[in-house]
Amino acid sequence: MKIGVLCSGGDAPGMNACLRSVVRAAVSDGHSVVGIRHGYQGLLDEHFYGDESTGKAAPVMSARSVSHISERGGTILSSSRCQQFRSDNGVRMAVSMLDRHHFDALIPIGGDGTFRGAAALSKAWSGQVIGCPGTIDNDLIGTDFTIGFATAVQTAVDCIDKLRDTAESHSRLFLVEVMGRHSGHLALYTALAASAEIACVPEVAVIAAKVSVRVQLLKSLGKHSIIVVVAEGNREGGALALQEKLKESDCPYDTRAVILGHVQRGGSPTPADRILATRLGDFAVRSLAGGTSGMMAGQQNGRCVLVPFEETFSKHKPLPEHQIELLDRMSC
Amino acid sequence: MKIGVLCSGGDAPGMNACLRSVVRAAVSDGHSVVGIRHGYQGLLDEHFYGDESTGKAAPVMSARSVSHISERGGTILSSSRCQQFRSDNGVRMAVSMLDRHHFDALIPIGGDGTFRGAAALSKAWSGQVIGCPGTIDNDLIGTDFTIGFATAVQTAVDCIDKLRDTAESHSRLFLVEVMGRHSGHLALYTALAASAEIACVPEVAVIAAKVSVRVQLLKSLGKHSIIVVVAEGNREGGALALQEKLKESDCPYDTRAVILGHVQRGGSPTPADRILATRLGDFAVRSLAGGTSGMMAGQQNGRCVLVPFEETFSKHKPLPEHQIELLDRMSC
Amino acid sequence: MKIGVLCSGGDAPGMNACLRSVVRAAVSDGHSVVGIRHGYQGLLDEHFYGDESTGKAAPVMSARSVSHISERGGTILSSSRCQQFRSDNGVRMAVSMLDRHHFDALIPIGGDGTFRGAAALSKAWSGQVIGCPGTIDNDLIGTDFTIGFATAVQTAVDCIDKLRDTAESHSRLFLVEVMGRHSGHLALYTALAASAEIACVPEVAVIAAKVSVRVQLLKSLGKHSIIVVVAEGNREGGALALQEKLKESDCPYDTRAVILGHVQRGGSPTPADRILATRLGDFAVRSLAGGTSGMMAGQQNGRCVLVPFEETFSKHKPLPEHQIELLDRMSC
Amino acid sequence: MKIGVLCSGGDAPGMNACLRSVVRAAVSDGHSVVGIRHGYQGLLDEHFYGDESTGKAAPVMSARSVSHISERGGTILSSSRCQQFRSDNGVRMAVSMLDRHHFDALIPIGGDGTFRGAAALSKAWSGQVIGCPGTIDNDLIGTDFTIGFATAVQTAVDCIDKLRDTAESHSRLFLVEVMGRHSGHLALYTALAASAEIACVPEVAVIAAKVSVRVQLLKSLGKHSIIVVVAEGNREGGALALQEKLKESDCPYDTRAVILGHVQRGGSPTPADRILATRLGDFAVRSLAGGTSGMMAGQQNGRCVLVPFEETFSKHKPLPEHQIELLDRMSC
Numbered sequence A, B, C, D: 001m002k003i004g005v006l007c008s009g010g011d012a013p014g015m016n017a018c019l020r021s022v023v024r025a026a027v028s029d030g031h032s033v034v035g036i037r038h039g040y041q042g043l044l045d046e047h048f049y050g051d052e053s054t055g056k057a058a059p060v061m062s063a064r065s066v067s068h069i070s071e072r073g074g075t076i077l078s079s080s081r082c083q084q085f086r087s088d089n090g091v092r093m094a095v096s097m098l099d100r101h102h103f104d105a106l107i108p109i110g111g112d113g114t115f116r117g118a119a120a121l122s123k124a125w126s127g128q129v130i131g132c133p134g135t136i137d138n139d140l141i142g143t144d145f146t147i148g149f150a151t152a153v154q155t156a157v158d159c160i161d162k163l164r165d166t167a168e169s170h171s172r173l174f175l176v177e178v179m180g181r182h183s184g185h186l187a188l189y190t191a192l193a194a195s196a197e198i199a200c201v202p203e204v205a206v207i208a209a210k211v212s213v214r215v216q217l218l219k220s221l222g223k224h225s226i227i228v229v230v231a232e233g234n235r236e237g238g239a240l241a242l243q244e245k246l247k248e249s250d251c252p253y254d255t256r257a258v259i260l261g262h263v264q265r266g267g268s269p270t271p272a273d274r275i276l277a278t279r280l281g282d283f284a285v286r287s288l289a290g291g292t293s294g295m296m297a298g299q300q301n302g303r304c305v306l307v308p309f310e311e312t313f314s315k316h317k318p319l320p321e322h323q324i325e326l327l328d329r330m331s332c
Helices: A015-029 A039-044 A088-100 A112-124 A149-170 A185-193 A208-220 A239-248 A261-265 A271-288 A309-314 A321-330 B015-029 B039-044 B088-100 B112-124 B149-170 B185-193 B208-220 B239-248 B261-265 B271-288 B309-314 B321-330 C015-029 C039-044 C088-100 C112-124 C149-170 C185-193 C208-220 C239-248 C261-265 C271-288 C309-314 C321-330 D015-029 D039-044 D088-100 D112-124 D149-170 D185-193 D208-220 D239-248 D261-265 D271-288 D309-314 D321-330
Strands: A002-007 A032-035 A105-110 A128-133 A172-178 A198-200 A226-231 A254-259 A295-300 A303-308 B002-007 B032-036 B105-110 B128-133 B172-178 B198-200 B226-231 B254-259 B295-300 B303-308 C002-007 C032-035 C105-110 C128-133 C172-178 C198-200 C226-231 C254-259 C295-300 C303-308 D002-007 D032-036 D105-110 D128-133 D172-178 D198-200 D226-231 D254-259 D295-300 D303-308
Touching (some): A015 A032, A015 A105, A015 A271, A039 A088, A039 A105, A088 A112, A112 A128, A112 A309, A128 A271, A149 A226, A149 A271, A149 C261, A185 A198, A185 A226, A198 A321, A208 A239, A226 A239, A261 C149, A261 C254, A271 A295, A271 A303, A303 A309, B002 B015, B002 B039, B015 B032, B015 B271, B032 B039, B039 B088, B039 B105, B088 B112, B112 B128, B128 B271, B149 B261, B149 D261, B185 B226, B185 B321, B198 B208, B198 B321, B208 B239, B239 B254, B261 D149, B261 D254, B271 B303, B295 B309, C002 C015, C015 C032, C015 C105, C039 C088, C105 C112, C105 C271, C112 C128, C112 C309, C128 C271, C149 C185, C149 C254, C149 C261, C172 C185, C185 C198, C198 C321, C208 C226, C208 C239, C271 C295, C271 C303, C295 C309, C321 D015, C321 D271, D002 D015, D002 D039, D015 D032, D015 D105, D015 D271, D039 D088, D039 D105, D088 D112, D105 D112, D105 D271, D112 D128, D112 D309, D128 D271, D149 D185, D149 D271, D172 D185, D185 D321, D208 D239, D271 D295, D295 D309, D303 D309
Parallel strands (some): A002 A032, A128 A295, A172 A226, B002 B105, B105 B128, B172 B254, B198 B226, C002 C032, C002 C105, C105 C128, C128 C295, C172 C226, C172 C254, C198 C226, D002 D105, D105 D128, D128 D295, D198 D226
Antiparallel strands (some): A295 A303
């Protein structure tokens, strides 16, 4: 079997560990793997990993070619967002490229955008398509966690641990904006792990006035400093917008806003992300044997599962309610 | 309700986060919490947190007294192993102390030794005893992970990432010994996350000769360096013993042994450990309302559960078989 | 001798290590130390470390009271910027408070603002004032490095290492803004250590057009990604302003701006900062014996020196020219 | 000019940053650089970086070939200790290889063993030899710090910060062994930065009895835990030997020994090491223009200097006396 593998959309820590796993599992099972660069765009452009000296030929990746990449952030394949691929024509071109290079299967690693493309492709193409969930947003249904999420939480928590030092030294309130346009998973987990006092997530209509009341209460409890974690897609705006509103309402703390930004995407993946990535990459390759296609390889309650692409992105992945309540109980 | 809380046995990262959670949850629910220092020993000695100026009186811990401790390793309560408490007499004395200070409940945080004591105590005492699993060994049945395990894996993986640099620079084989006298969980997860080639765990009778054959094979595959993770309770001995045996068998690599030791116990807990500790501490306090006793608060498949103490330590917690196989498939 | 110690201005990692050193050196030399909270403000308010139960009394800090604080960011004394103290009247009040509590000496830890106040105070007061340079800006003349600078560089470099992962994965240019309103030390050292391609510092009039030309050249050399480190006080504006200008000039890379912000102030100090802080705190206490006042304790070429306060802030501390040139030679 | 570069002896973090600097500086100055693998051994074997497809030909390293290696530990060139090169015959062979490949200059990166070889080579060969000090031991005279030392201190301090958690939780004394067979620099700096109570270094005849007395004193001062940093070349043996002796003398603390081992060699270099490595690599290349040979490029008091190889290793580099005294003053 000849398997193509690509990373698409925003990069996530663990993509390299997943790639290594796909290559090594394929070698173990007697398949060959070709790395496609820059996501779907590289497929349309026939741009393959290691083709610098071979031109449009698609070199097979050896087990050695993925040595010591699991511990590195980003993706050695490079990633991109591909406009062209969103059209029917783009999908048709992709199919023709996959056939021209005699691929039997494709393993795209990415988030909801990647899987939308993968769903379209798997309908149009005779080969098998099995995806791995690589995104720091943890917004895909069908897997408890996505690859990269744990590392992004770790990075955000490390930053907040540092901010707490300066917050305590100056009795300040920090509004810390983390990624998450539509999903509050990253904000909520970060808040809980960093002992933040408040989390503002897109899923819950927390208005600034309510935050303000809560802050007053926390002040009365003797808190020297406050950390508010704000998802970028928060309904009343990000950290800067919320800061303006808090100032208007006589906030009893000196306030500062910090936008963590792209720092959250990088870094060496945590052990949890490396293991998840390794397991799902391996499972994706194993699943090819059964002829499966159009599915994401996910992990639920410790077990590997296959979930149709459409299910992964068609609904909003709910936040764990008990964590919202737990965060409240802890900030007393 | 008046709740006592203590940490017992080897310390584990996350114990402080669990303590904070117990105190804050109790404050939320209208209970009062007293911290007992140095584990069961401190109970026998009537040694309480914050009693420096109050003598044998048992000061109630305020919500503020546990501010900013979640991110710190170790335990502010101090821990110990208590010989005296293992006898019937010790348990009787503990009961009398609990009664003298009018405790209604006790929340011990620790591992299997701690829970053996807790089981005895819950039979002898009229109050409630609910435990939280705090140990880096992950060897307790009834919870998917114990508090501290994820951080110990992180620390071991960080060390091996560093060792890989020097292993690659000198084409060496490193035998890295991690903690685990009877349990290979730490060794196996570390090996998988650190892209180690081989794991030697107490559960599997890996003889040195077999390791040697495997190393020869890996050499033939072109590996520049090899990492073997060895649990201290490995059947043919730890890293040093295994190194001797490998040398006898004409190992094709220059070998070095490293014993990670107590470094694995410390450090700021990972987000996963902080969240787990927070959740279980809170759940332990909530469970008191139902009159429950003699149980450990654990987490299984994302849900909080109560498990009788005896179940947690009476059998050996099996290793995830699929991970052993996965490690093998990846080292090709 | 009765010594007061305070932290003033923006907090810097290593302030705690310096405080510990002052207390321990004083204990060694038979002096007593009182910690003043919230900088000069706390002096005016008679707010001392550990006075929660003693009211306005000024408790002496024991050697034990500073155990295990060297490794923690921020300052356990708390810091602040004090408007009142900038007036003659404020200084007079401070003198009267110092006398009322029978202080013989004051050791303020902080940056240029702190030393301006210290200079005024040392003229108005009969006691001795010796300062320690605690600021992440490294903008004080008379010491090779200030306490906190090395840690801020470390934090910024760690962040850029993470950003490089995602920059490489997407072939992007990142504009990374670091602190430094008037001084480019942090930006320059960070750029050099992080292998950034370009640094924009307040000291050099780098216009956007020039950056743009340089970026075009780097693109032609085959660079996949570019990191531009921008000091917040850069003449053409910070990272966001520069991003706008680069976009106008047809930048060949997709660009992103990241503002590191207050994360740079926190974190466990690096070994270099802990040692520098320890050495200068000790030297400040030793220097009291000679009757010296009105001076900063600094380190030059590995030796401890005393420098009059006025000299430390009256001129701009020049950037190391050779590093600017070195950065240029490296980005080829 | 055609320059050879190699890494020899124990690897040190920052060797890659130094290599990058040599290559980039050479590109800037119009020279060409060839990487020699595995130290002097690779020179004898004509084993060059990137020669996998070219056989014995020596491919020139491009500026791009050293992208993004500064942040990685170890050395991409690989290192080794070469017995053969220690003989006159080995040196003659090396000269003949350097001539066969038309080298004009050689830049060896390494420690005292490397420089002994370099001294011999520079006498026997007509080309220029300028070395860069790459060793975690900081035992070379003529440079304030060697490349890799700061990172090794950081790693050791990080480990001790973790050990302190568990030491405090259990009221223990930890004997922590760091590298340093003949030199106590690493032990002393680590001890000072980690707030250790005692350092045992090869330079000072600290007998166990004296340590024991000191420990008794510290106990009486109320210390909950003790950290003793022991250089491996300590006169009364390493951490394990010292532990035995302390036990015999009725140590008032429960004791544990930890040998940090090769973990100290790896890891991403600190900013200080990256900058030092970059500066010295550049300076070595620049110095070639003057016809210099037989010298090490070092840094003293912030300036780059050239020091004859023989001077760098012929005497013992003394410990900073004031740090020994400072450590004593701080542990009170």
